[in-house]
Amino acid sequence: FTTICEQLAASGLNTPQTRxxxxxxxxxxxxxxxxxNQAVGQVFKEEQIFRIDHYLGKPSVQNLFALRFGNALFEPLWRREHIANIQITMAEELGVEKRGGFYEGTGALRDMVQNHALQLLCAIAMEPPINAHADAIRDEKLKVLRALKRWTPETLSQHVIRGQYAAGSVDGLPVPGYREEPGVSQSSSTETFVALRTEIANWRWAGVPFYIRTGKRMAAREAHIEINFRPTPHDIFKTPMGPANKLVIHLQPKDGLELHLFATGQSKRGPGGAGQTLAPVHLDLDFDKRFGSERVGAYERLLLDVLDGRLNLFVRSDEQEEAWRWVEPILQHWAADPVGPRPYNAGTWGPSAASAMIARDGFCWGEEC
Incomplete structure (x- = not known):
């Protein structure tokens, strides 16, 4: 980075319009x-630097800001009194393919959690910015990162699960394990799966668990955010309520919103008299169907923002450093852990320890509830 930036400047390519x-x-x-950051910052000003994260260019992520700050409906509910837990899942069916050499030095924590997952968490948890300018938004995201609970030896052991896929099947076809992939050591301890639990130490979110899960060779290609609301305080209906209301923000393979509610079902009659029953219903907004499938893609949207000089959907240096500061204790803990990652069969949802972790809080991952 240093050499490239210096040569760009020496070639006269660093002008006020340069990005x-x-x-x-x-x-x-x-x-x-x-x-x-220091090397790049010696040549370019912060307002010239666009640190791209393609997840922030997805329509659902952009609509998350509109959902929260453009509608009066959800914001009063967007807090600890009404939300039980929040889950972020980023699952891939693919393995490392021919990128084993690269992935050996990276792993799922560096590849997905430090950037994509934490940026999604910030978008969910941030306070309303004072305006829609880039630094106002990024200031609020930085506050979230600084408020993430710091790791202790106990939470590192109980609230962080790492896994590595073994041989299995995806879509009915056999696939090799990670250690059998080209360029991967047969004794590799690189994680292809991470699940973790964290909290945000502020007035809005104190006590609400945030769960992050990402991995390769999982049961489906699926990225979504689940906002799980608390149940009603008193059940007046003669039916098991089941899971409480939730809002699902789909990121891939489709972009959309899905709101899970209860509506009136069939009435029951019996010795106890008539009783009203409830049935779950889903309100589903598919952005492709609503706005057309020819919308600009995530990278295209972000590159258009670069050309226009809009920094709203790009990461500032202090955000990035704070994210690294938060994940670094996990890396250090793993480096000293002789056990290594837990194996999981390709085509599953990861190690069973990830389900046990969330179950200790009385919750479950979306596909398990």
């Missing part, structure tokens, strides 16, 4: 990320 786009990996730990 530089950087994509991960921007370092492998906090120290290397700081070094990159």
């Amino acid at each position: 530089i786009v950087l994509e991960k990996p921007l370092g492998h730990d906090l120290a290397s990320n700081r070094a990159i």
Whole structure:
């Protein structure tokens, strides 16, 4: 990065209109990320630097801001008194394919959690910005990152699960395990799966668990955010309520919103008299069907923003460094852990320990409820 930036400047390419786009990996730990930011910052101003995260260009993520801050309906409910837990899932059916050599030095925590997952968490949990300007938005995201609970030896052991896919089947076809992939060591301890639990220490979110889960060779290609609301305080209906209301924000393979509610079902009659029953209903908004499938893709949207000089959907250096500061204790804990990642069969939802982790809080992953 240093050499490229210096040569761009020496070639007369650093003008006030110049914009530089950087994509991960921007370092492998906090120290290397700081070094990159300092090297780039010696040549370019912060307002010229566009650190791209393609998840922020997805229509559903952009609509998350509109959902929260453009509608009076949800914001009063968007807090600890009404939300039981929040889950972020980013699952892939694919393995590392021919990128085993690259992935060996990266792993799921660096590849997905430090950037994509934490940016999604910030978009969900941030306070309303004072306006729609880039720094106002990024200031609020930075506050979320700084409010994430710091790790302790106990939480590192109980609230962080790492896994590595073994041989299995995807879509009915056999697939090799991670250690059998080209370029991967047969004794590799690189994680292809991470599940973790965290909390945000502020007035809005105190006590609400946030769960992040990402992995390769999982049961489906699925990325979504689940906002699970608390149940009603008193059940007056003669029917088991089942899971409470939830809002699902779909990121892939489709972009959309899905609101899970209860509506009146068939009435029951019996010795106890008539009783009203409830049935679950889903309100489903598919952005492709509603707005057309020819919408601009995530990267195209972000590159258009680069050309227009809009930094709203790009990551600032202090955000990035704070994210690295938060994940670094996990990396250090794993480096000293002789056990290594838990194996899980390809084509499943990861190690059973991830389900046990969330079950200890009395919750379950969306597909398990």
